Amino acid sequence: MLRLSTADKDFEARFTRMVSDRRESATDVAKTVTDILREIRARGDEALAEYTARFDRYTLASDADWRIAPEDCRAAYDALDPGLRDALELAAARIRAYHVDQLPRDRDFTDAQGVRLGAKWRAVDAAGLYVPGGRAAYPSSLLMNAIPAKVAGVERLVVTTPTPDGQVNPLVLAAAHIAGVDEIWRVGGAQAVAALAYGTARIRPVDVITGPGRDYVAEAKRQLYGVVGIDMVAGPSEILVIADGRNDPDWIAADLLSQAEHDPTSQSILITDDAGFANQVEDRVDVQCAMLSTKVAARKSWDDYGAIITVGDLAEAPRLANALAAEHVEIATDDPEALFADIRHAGSVFLGRFTPEAVGDYVAGPNHVLPTGRRARFASGLSVLDFMKRTSFIALDENALRAIGPAAVALAEAEGLPAHARSVQERLK
Amino acid sequence: MLRLSTADKDFEARFTRMVSDRRESATDVAKTVTDILREIRARGDEALAEYTARFDRYTLASDADWRIAPEDCRAAYDALDPGLRDALELAAARIRAYHVDQLPRDRDFTDAQGVRLGAKWRAVDAAGLYVPGGRAAYPSSLLMNAIPAKVAGVERLVVTTPTPDGQVNPLVLAAAHIAGVDEIWRVGGAQAVAALAYGTARIRPVDVITGPGRDYVAEAKRQLYGVVGIDMVAGPSEILVIADGRNDPDWIAADLLSQAEHDPTSQSILITDDAGFANQVEDRVDVQCAMLSTKVAARKSWDDYGAIITVGDLAEAPRLANALAAEHVEIATDDPEALFADIRHAGSVFLGRFTPEAVGDYVAGPNHVLPTGRRARFASGLSVLDFMKRTSFIALDENALRAIGPAAVALAEAEGLPAHARSVQERLK
Numbered sequence: 001m002l003r004l005s006t007a008d009k010d011f012e013a014r015f016t017r018m019v020s021d022r023r024e025s026a027t028d029v030a031k032t033v034t035d036i037l038r039e040i041r042a043r044g045d046e047a048l049a050e051y052t053a054r055f056d057r058y059t060l061a062s063d064a065d066w067r068i069a070p071e072d073c074r075a076a077y078d079a080l081d082p083g084l085r086d087a088l089e090l091a092a093a094r095i096r097a098y099h100v101d102q103l104p105r106d107r108d109f110t111d112a113q114g115v116r117l118g119a120k121w122r123a124v125d126a127a128g129l130y131v132p133g134g135r136a137a138y139p140s141s142l143l144m145n146a147i148p149a150k151v152a153g154v155e156r157l158v159v160t161t162p163t164p165d166g167q168v169n170p171l172v173l174a175a176a177h178i179a180g181v182d183e184i185w186r187v188g189g190a191q192a193v194a195a196l197a198y199g200t201a202r203i204r205p206v207d208v209i210t211g212p213g214r215d216y217v218a219e220a221k222r223q224l225y226g227v228v229g230i231d232m233v234a235g236p237s238e239i240l241v242i243a244d245g246r247n248d249p250d251w252i253a254a255d256l257l258s259q260a261e262h263d264p265t266s267q268s269i270l271i272t273d274d275a276g277f278a279n280q281v282e283d284r285v286d287v288q289c290a291m292l293s294t295k296v297a298a299r300k301s302w303d304d305y306g307a308i309i310t311v312g313d314l315a316e317a318p319r320l321a322n323a324l325a326a327e328h329v330e331i332a333t334d335d336p337e338a339l340f341a342d343i344r345h346a347g348s349v350f351l352g353r354f355t356p357e358a359v360g361d362y363v364a365g366p367n368h369v370l371p372t373g374r375r376a377r378f379a380s381g382l383s384v385l386d387f388m389k390r391t392s393f394i395a396l397d398e399n400a401l402r403a404i405g406p407a408a409v410a411l412a413e414a415e416g417l418p419a420h421a422r423s424v425q426e427r428l429k
Numbered sequence: 430m431l432r433l434s435t436a437d438k439d440f441e442a443r444f445t446r447m448v449s450d451r452r453e454s455a456t457d458v459a460k461t462v463t464d465i466l467r468e469i470r471a472r473g474d475e476a477l478a479e480y481t482a483r484f485d486r487y488t489l490a491s492d493a494d495w496r497i498a499p500e501d502c503r504a505a506y507d508a509l510d511p512g513l514r515d516a517l518e519l520a521a522a523r524i525r526a527y528h529v530d531q532l533p534r535d536r537d538f539t540d541a542q543g544v545r546l547g548a549k550w551r552a553v554d555a556a557g558l559y560v561p562g563g564r565a566a567y568p569s570s571l572l573m574n575a576i577p578a579k580v581a582g583v584e585r586l587v588v589t590t591p592t593p594d595g596q597v598n599p600l601v602l603a604a605a606h607i608a609g610v611d612e613i614w615r616v617g618g619a620q621a622v623a624a625l626a627y628g629t630a631r632i633r634p635v636d637v638i639t640g641p642g643r644d645y646v647a648e649a650k651r652q653l654y655g656v657v658g659i660d661m662v663a664g665p666s667e668i669l670v671i672a673d674g675r676n677d678p679d680w681i682a683a684d685l686l687s688q689a690e691h692d693p694t695s696q697s698i699l700i701t702d703d704a705g706f707a708n709q710v711e712d713r714v715d716v717q718c719a720m721l722s723t724k725v726a727a728r729k730s731w732d733d734y735g736a737i738i739t740v741g742d743l744a745e746a747p748r749l750a751n752a753l754a755a756e757h758v759e760i761a762t763d764d765p766e767a768l769f770a771d772i773r774h775a776g777s778v779f780l781g782r783f784t785p786e787a788v789g790d791y792v793a794g795p796n797h798v799l800p801t802g803r804r805a806r807f808a809s810g811l812s813v814l815d816f817m818k819r820t821s822f823i824a825l826d827e828n829a830l831r832a833i834g835p836a837a838v839a840l841a842e843a844e845g846l847p848a849h850a851r852s853v854q855e856r857l858k
Contacts, residue, residue: 361841
C-alpha cells in the first residue's frame with residue numbers, strides 16, 4: 001500500500017507514476033486469438049466443440065449439450081431462496097427503470113431553408129452477451145448487460161457462457177430468466193466470441209457483443225471490432241474514495257475492501273485531508289480484511305495497488321481524481337456536490353456518506369459496467385445506446401435544393417468530384 | 430455491373446453472395462503497424478521524424494517544419510475564392526446547427542425510494558483528427574469531424590495530416606480555420622495515430638481519435654482502441670438508390686456515379702420496380718461516366734461492384750435494404766416515408782426526388798461520416814457523442830439505503846463478495 005501526501009516534495013512524480021502504472025496483464029494472446037477466430041470462421045461448430053472439449057472439458061454432442069433450455073432457467077428461478085429472488089427482482093426492476101429513462105429521442109424538424117432533418121434510433125437485431133464461467137459468473141452482471149439490451153428493443157439476445165466440467169451457475173440462469181434472455185449456449189472463450197460474430201451452423205451471428213472477460217475474450221472482442229459492435233474493453237476495476245475526517249473509518253475501510261476483494265489487480269485509493277483519519281482507515285482495513293472469505297485477493301490488491309493520499313485541502317481532490325479517471329468515485333463529505341462539480345472524468349460517482357459503491361453494483365439502477373483503467377477520460381458506462389444505432393435523414397424539396405444545392409456544387413467541384421456536382425445540377429436545370 | 434431480379438430463381442443465393450462480398454483490402458498490415466506503434470511509443474518524435482522522412486519524403490527539423498501555424502490557416506481562408514468561402518461557411522453553419530441540436534441532456538431525478546440518480550455528459554479534454562493527405566484530403570471531411578468535437582466542448586482539437594513532399598492542401602487549411610482547430614501537425618500514417626494516442630515530447634496525447642484513413646491508419650486505430658476512444662473503422666463507401674420508374678434516369682445515374690467516383694471499391698446499387706427504367710439508367714450511367722474527370726475510378730467501381738436489382742414491387746426493397754445496411758440510402762418516390770418506415774439499417778437516408786446524396790456530403794447538416802460495409806447494422810454516424818462521455822451518479826440518504834441496501838447485501842453474499850455486503854451493513858447498524 002502506498003502512502004502519499006501532496007505535501008511531499010516528490011508528490012507529483014510519485015502520483016504520476018501511480019497513475020500511469022498499468023495493472024493489466026501483459027500476456028500476449030493476440031496470435032492465439034487470431035488462430036482461434038480463423039478456425040471458428042472456417043470450421044464453425046466442429047471447431048467450437050473441439051475448443052470446448054479442450055478448454056472446458058465439456059463435450060458438445062447432442063442439441064441438449066449445446067444449449068441451456070429456457071425451462072432450466074425457469075426452474076433455477078423457481079428454486080431460488082425467496083429473499084434472494086426478491087433481491088434479484090428488485091435489482092432488475094430498478095435497472096430497467098433507469099435504462100428506460102435513458103432511451104434516446106428521435107429528431108425530426110424542418111429548418112428555415114425548408115430542409116427537413118432528423119435522426120431515428122433503432123435497436124440492433126441481435127446482441128450477444130458473454131458471461132464468464134467460474135468465479136466471475138455474477139447474476140448481477142447478467143442483469144446489467146441483458147436489461148439494457150432488452151430495454152433498447154433487441155429482439156434476439158444470446159448468451160454464451162462456458163460450463164467447465166459441465167458446471168452451470170443456477171443464479172446466472174435465474175437472472176437470465178428474469179432478464180428474458182432468448183438463447184444460452186454452453187461455449188466460452190475467444191471461440192464463443194468468434195461464433196457470435198461470424199455465426200455457425202447452430203448459432204446465428206449477432207450484431208453487438210458485450211460482457212466481461214479477460215485476456216482471450218477481451219482480445220477476441222478487440223479483433224472483431226468492426227465485424228460487430230463491442231462494448232469498451234475492460235480491465236481490472238478501481239475505486240477512489242474522497243473522504244473527510246468526519247466519516248466512520250469502518251465504513252470507508254469496507255468500501256476500499258469492496259473493490260479490493262474483486263481481484264488481486266483491483267485498485268482502491270483513499271484521498272483525505274485528515275492524516276489521523278487515514279491512519280484509522282488503514283488499521284480498519286487490516287482488521288476487516290483478516291475476516292473476509294475473500295482475504296487473499298483483497299490483501300494482495302490492497303498491498304500491491306492500494307493507496308492513501310493525504311491532501312492539505314479536499315479542494316485538491318478533483319484534480320487528482322481527473323488524472324486517475326477512476327471507474328468508481330465516492331465523495332463522503334457533507335457537501336459532495338461541491339467536489340463533484342469539478343470532477344470531469346469518472347465512470348460513476350457516489351455522493352454522500354450513505355452511498356457505498358456496492359449499492360451501484362447491484363440495486364441502484366445505473367449500469368455497473370463502467371470504464372476502467374483511466375478510460376473514463378473518453379468512455380461511458382454501458383447503456384441502451386450500446387444496443388442501438390442512429391439513422392440520420394434528410395429531405396429536400398425543389399426550393400430547399402435551390403437554397404443550399406449551389407454551395408454543394410461549389411464544394412464538390414473544389415474537391416474534384418464532378419458526379420457529386422452533377423447530381424445536384426441535374427435537378428436544378 | 431450485376432443485374433439481378435427478384436424474379437430470378439437463384440436470386441436469394443446471388444443477392445446473399447453480393448451482400449457478403451467484402452470490398453475491403455485484405456492487406457495484412459497488422460504486424461507492420463504493431464512495429465510502428467512500438468517505435469513511436471519508445472522513441473517518440475525521433476521515430477516520428479524518421480517515418481515521415483521515409484513515407485512522406487518530408488524533413489521534420491525546426492519547429493516550423495512540424496506544425497502548420499494558425500496564421501497559415503487564416504491566410505488560406507483569406508485567399509479563398511469568395512464563392513467557395515461562402516459555400517464552406519454555409520456548410521459549417523449548417524453542420525454546427527445540426528450538431529448543437531444533437532447535444533445530450535444531463536439527467537437528475539429522485540425516485541420513489543428516495544434514491545437520487547442521474548448522469549452528466551462531459552466532453553473529452555482533447556481530440557485528435559486524422560486528415561489524409563493527397564486525393565482524399567477533403568475540406569468537407571475536416572468540417573464533419575472537427576465541428577462535432579468543438580460543439581461537444583472539446584478544448585483541444587489536434588489535427589495530424591501528412592504533407593507528402595511538403596505539399597499542403599489550402600482548402601483543408603481554410604476549413605481548419607473555420608472549424609477552430611487548435612493544432613496541426615505535419616505527420617501522417619500509423620505513426621501519427623500512435624503519436625496522438627501515446628503522446629510525444631512535442632505532441633501531447635489526446636483522448637479520442639477520429640477521421641478517415643485506410644489500411645495503416647485504420648489498423649493503428651483498431652490496435653489503439655482502449656488506449657484512446659476511436660470512431661468506427663471505415664471501409665469503402667456505398668449508396669443504395671430505391672427509385673420508381675417516374676424518375677429522370679439522368680438524376681439517378683448521377684447519384685449512382687457520385688458514389689462510384691469516390692474510389693474503385695465504392696459500391697452503387699439501384700433497386701427499381703421498372704425494368705425499362707433500369708435500362709435507361711444503365712445507359713445514362715455509361716454516357717455520364719465517359720464525361721467525368723473521375724471516370725477511371727467511377728467506371729471500375731460501377732463495373733466491379735455496381736448492381737441493379739429489379740423487384741416486382743418496391744415494398745420488397747426495405748428487406749433488401751436491411752440486408753445491405755448501406756451507408757447511404759436514397760428513396761426517390763412520391764411517398765418515401767412509406768418505405769423508410771421499414772428500413773431498420775442504414776447510415777443516412779435521403780428522402781424524395783430532390784434529395785441527392787451529395788447534399789448530405791456537404792451542406793445538409795447531418796454528419797457525412799457514416800458506417801460502411803454493413804456496419805449500419807450496429808453503428809451510427811459520427812456525432813457529438815463520439816467526443817463526450819457520461820458519468821452516472823447515485824446519492825442515497827440513510828432512509829434510501831434502508832430501503833434498497835438489504836437487497837444489495839443479499840446479492841453480494843450470494844456472489845461471495847462479503848466486503849460488498851459489509852460496506853452496506855456497516856451503515857445500517
